[in-house]
Amino acid sequence: MNSKFYESLTENHTNIILDSVADGVFTVDEDMRITYFNRAAEKITGITRDQAVGQFCFDILKANICEKSCALRCSLESESEVVNKHVNILRTDGKQIPVSISTAVLRDEEGNKVGGVETLRDLSPFEVLQKEIRCAYTLEDIISKNHRIRQIFDILPNIAESDSTVLIQGPSGSGKELFARAIHNLSPRNQHAFIAINCGALPDTLLESELFGYVKGAFTDAKKNKPGRFALAKGGTVFLDEVESLSPAMQVKLLRVLQEKEFEPLGAISAVQTDVRVIAATKNVLSEMVNDGTFRDDLFFRLNVVKLELPLLRERRDDIPILVEHFIEKFNHKMRRRIESVSGNVLQLLMQYDFPGNIRELENIIEHAFVMCRGEIIQLHHLPIEFSQRKPTNPLNQQEPMPLQAAEQHLLREVLEKHDWNKVATAKELGVHRATLYRKMKKHGL
């Protein structure tokens, strides 16, 4: 019965069956040229069957293992199976897609090897969640086309490579911890822990025991030794957020850690040596606090070895469209939705808004819209109420000409980028005084 059924299957039946499965499936001949490519493989790779068939599989898939340890080649050579190997492939839009692959040998009716088969399962939705849980963020997770962030990208690997203390200054919601994690994950310390603590969230006594730990008997409830964050992060990185909130007493203790590389757990009679890198973050201008006398100058100088200044979102408005796109992709994976984009009116409104809560606020707005939107395009009425009641001054419409202000901003950016943000050359090309250029740059948040 079964063998009769299999015999009755035509090639067309097989194609229909393979096209209906959710996993990507492709086959290769013994030269590694693709002989079959199903619909799901088209969807995952972004390459059509016509483009793929006849090509070498490594030129189509662009997996990170193709050159060094191709699983399919391994299956063909050893005549064994590879099951659920996690790799990433590169799509033609430059995005890396995590996939799980399985490979096996294909044989003809006589049992002769004729090629191989590989299946691909898209792991993007799981990776989004895993990244959130493990906080395994790298530079590539920082979404930006803005020139100020690009300048930071250029220096970040060098900063990571060094062991210097870093001070990240930026408003709430601007991604300070994301940058700190990217520095840690790029650094030689990345095999050790990254431990974050918000200095503003804990009272002084609790913060001291959290940072430095305590020994048994240090206080009434100290029944046993408890290591602090500095001990737990041994060999890794401690991220001190809202460092401006440290009390004068805690500032002295932190200064000692940075200067002497040692600390004393509560109740201990001797100091403990520490081997951690400190990355501190603040939303205030610490130098002003030093001038006010509310922050120690010696601690400031110890922290301010390498400083990164993150801009407000309204100072990098050019990033809003790609951030919106990023959050839509993220929530599509997290909430298993298929929202495609925001409407022109929504984007116009977002581009005009000042975002006091910065990127976090934009993320919250998109998340709110995901809850409200049942279709594929986020409309004005899906936004939080304070948004939906705002009217865009000039709704985006592809048929309409570009608004004058937007055109001016576009031209400014284009000429600035052409001259590598050299203001003198830009002003000269535009035929305006440098002061006018600065005024216009400020006006457009450039």
Place this chain on the structure above:
Amino acid sequence: MQRVAIPVFGDRISNRLDCSENVLLVSIENGQVIKRDTCHLAEIDSFSKLGLLANLGIDVLICNGITEFFENRLSDRHIQIIPWISGEAETILEQYLQGTLLTEKPSR
């Protein structure tokens, strides 16, 4: 003089820049190759690879797959990128010298 880099895998262009282990460096003057070198990138993580590529003093990078991040960072360094090229490295170099090299990025 122009310096051109082509990541290679055997005699073919590497399928992915960030995973490539060897880069062919070619100096070109008056349409002729005047010098060839190979730079080994094995055992280097992708970000160090990026830093190394950015500091090789190259004017043009001919490659196959390139991540959006690599493309942006190398463009920031004013390196002209000709991406999504597949095939044999020598053929590609010849096409480049003759001005007949076309990017093959499949449309999504």
